[in-house]
Amino acid sequence: MIYSDIALDAVIFAILIDLFVIRTQLITKGIFWLTYLVILPFQLITNWWLTSKNIVRYSPSQIIGRRIAGAPVEDLLFGFSMIVLTLSSWEFFSKRDNHDL
């Protein structure tokens, strides 16, 4: 299991949680994709910053080698999975708080 495999699994995991486990189904809503579109350029800036200054480095054997804004493409999967899980968990917990379930 290299970074590429885990990153893809993380995306699948996040989508399954959102759609079928906590059923927030955020990835079917426009507001989710708008938020992702706004966050993405900022992710690219921080990725570029962290990798161009070599603050973080990746083992070449653990990635497929294609890079976007200096960082491995796998980082986009990593970021996407984290945004899905963050926002769907947020919806789940903030709704639960309001309805006192």
Place this chain on the structure above:
Amino acid sequence: MTHLHYLGVLLFVMLCAGFIATAFKPRAPHFWRSFLYTDSVILVLYLTWDFWAISKKNWFFDSKQILNFNLLPRVPMEEVLFFIIVPFTSILTYLSLKKLTGWRVDSE
């Protein structure tokens, strides 16, 4: 100063959060409680992944550009802060865009 490089990136994200918070004033009932629950999920999942990835040398950090202070074995303190600050800023962005567009998540 070199040791503050990673912290500098995090400061940039925090400044973005500060801008969003003052410009758009996103609000939610029980914000901090919901954030605490949400971020606990993220911290557990992603710090586990981070610990594993660092152990397997999927990625590694330049010890000259971090504080070298670990709250968890092998995982730099900056990573813990990353998994607090980034979800926090993402949620502020999400709430602000909801407020600005009026788009809702529930279909009724």
